[in-house]
Amino acid sequence: MSADVDVLVIGAGQAGLAVSHELTALGVEHVVFESDGVGAAWAHRWDSLCLVTPNHTIRLPGGEYRGPEPSGYLARDEIVSHLRAYAESFGAPVEAARPVTALTPDDGGFRADTPAGAVRARRVVVCTGAYQREYLPPWTEPLAHRVPVVGSGEYRSPASLPGGPVLVVGGGQSAAQIAEELCGAGREVALAAGAAPAMPRRIAGRDGVDWLIDAGFFQHTLADMPSSTVRLAPNPLATGAHGGHDLTLRTLAAAGVALSGRVTAVDGDRVVVADDLAASVAVGDEAYRQIWNAATTIAAERGLRGPEPLVRDESPLVATAPPPLSELGAVVVACGFRPAYSWIRVPDLVDELGFPTQDRGRSIRIAGLFFVGVPWMTSRRSPLFMGVGEDAAIVASQLAA
Template identity: 30%
Template sequence: MNKPVLEVIVVGAGHAGICVSYYLAKQGIGHLVFEQGRIGEVWRSQRWDSFKMNSANKLNLLPHQAPYFEDPDAFASATEFALALENYAQQEKLPVKQYCTVLSVQTDQEQAIYRVTVSEAGKETTYLSQQLVIASGGQNRIRLPDFAHQLAKSVVQLHASEYKNARQLPDGNVLVVGSAQSGTQIAQDLLRSGRNVFLSTGRVGRIPRRYRGKDIFDWLVEIGFYDTRTDEVTEPSLLQVKNPQVSGAGERGKTSSLQSLARSGAVILGRADRAEANTIFFQTNTSSNVKYADEFSRHVKQLIDEYIQKNKVLAPLADVDLDDVPDEDASCASDLTKLNLVEEAITSIIWTTGFSGDFSYLPLPVLNEEKLPTHRNGVGVVNGLYFIGLPWLRKRHSAIILGIREDAEFIVGHIVKSSRPGGQ
């Protein structure tokens, strides 16, 4: 074997892969990071123009990263965050190879190495490594409902990752399908642009932007909300709960709620169920979706109140936040169960229906029946294989930027323990 064997290859140079690379470098472990686009590519190319991070700048710093904005409590744009990642990688001299798409991974059982083939500068190149970290995340393949293909061709359909601003849409009203963070924020963006918006909702919680003198994320971190370990979860459905509605838009962000969107003119509908040409049908769960979101906010505030009381924390009483006031009767919910797109002048649909991970380059016995990684706390079922950047990888905080530091340090700790001699 004439090719040098790296100790580690990392796939993906988002915040997860960059963080792993930092800890590998500090341990003196030889490695390369492959990124199919630019550093932080997902943040650059899959966000709309007005997008703001949902957590404040101070919570998005990687290990020993200098604050990249004067205001630690402000919310960066996606591009600003990606540029901060790029600057961090340059300052730390991390070995990132951009525009290198991983095509396949194979194991050489005899040599106990991974063969990673990438497309680089228009040609295929194979690299060898003793260990492999998959940091490509779970948001690189868009997810659309099957019935999206049954709609009339005249309707413009975009996934949230393709939406940039209202100007790219034809004149007319817009249906946004999905009411998690992306759906509610894009709906607000469209409303601000003067569009009429119909919003198809799901069972998604929400949280106020600020509560009792602090940003809600400051409280959630302080009370240990994100410290729940995956191994401790006894109710599997918890692992499928979507991130709650909240927005970083504006000077200090804002509370996002279905009732506030309704006050701005949005028509709040139930879950999109099926479609026939120019008609989309909705479930009759609109009211329950509104009440679920309100109840989630109430529960989170109760956890904070209990923490304040138990620990005798000095905190002011909550200010009145009109967008967080519960809609007790779900009066904002429409009772419509179908929409004729032509009659309602709906010319565009934005699908904020999420993503799935693309791990097709891993022809290894490491994926489950859903083609998702099988792992425990990020450690794969094949020796020397690791995953990072997935929801509930180790804890609830694995889904947010703040949690990536602990996960990366944990993974690199495993790598150090199992490193074999001979790596370069």
């Protein structure tokens, strides 16, 4: 085919930039299309967002963290600055404000439609992030007619919400972090929580993530997991805000957040919740213990200073019904994100969960199409700063060959 570019990379976040770095090193002609600007997915999150993994886990090829706080947690704007400096460091050929609205197979290659016109590429690497579409449960539609509903992707700060009590819905990191921030700002907060593992922020002076790295946690592959649905499971609750600290359902309750079970429906003025708070707390408690015990074992095996025996108050938490809708100022829905690849016009491109069917980044449905930044592409760390570079190298080597 006659092509405008050999390789088109779509997305200029950590995945797209890592691919661009590796292609540049291998001398492969390419261009990076980005719908907004470098690191835009991070720039559009809430104001106080921080990394939940230590800075030293930023291991982009040629863009490793080299700052003065390897055990700290970069704030949102610092993450964006790091990515922009990374792109500049090797002259990444990024064309900003160039969204790809459709990608279609065309004469042995691909046609990428953009508002500025179509571009033909022999091969394409899709790096549009781990998740692209915020998930809003069906009950949010009738709820929005009664009270302002804000997705976690829209939330910016406590001051950005209307006055009055706030109901946060969700069981993952975003829901817990937003609930903690709202409570710390003096807002009355209720959290309709789901089940998620909890992680000790520090064990024997080391970050919990460092112990998990030693335990091989991030090297798990999808084949190691009991079900492929792990790709939609919440990550361990953690926060890097204010220097990092434990963030669990128990710490939220102690701070004054009213907890309940999952939202199941909206009935008139009432938010209906399940009687499952105890089960969700138990999931967090068990994960917390497992990580602590793993650190104890690793320390003994390696001659490191190990933690003291774990002592925690694991008494039952009291569930409190969410406030009536008529009393709420806003509802923040943080129920996670889902993949979105309908803009790629390839039949059977994705599996039953909406993720691309791929082998080491190469689409198994059509030649010349690759993915990087996909959850569990090769391992648990595939979309993370600590692992995306390795996946980028895998795909770049295939393209160079």
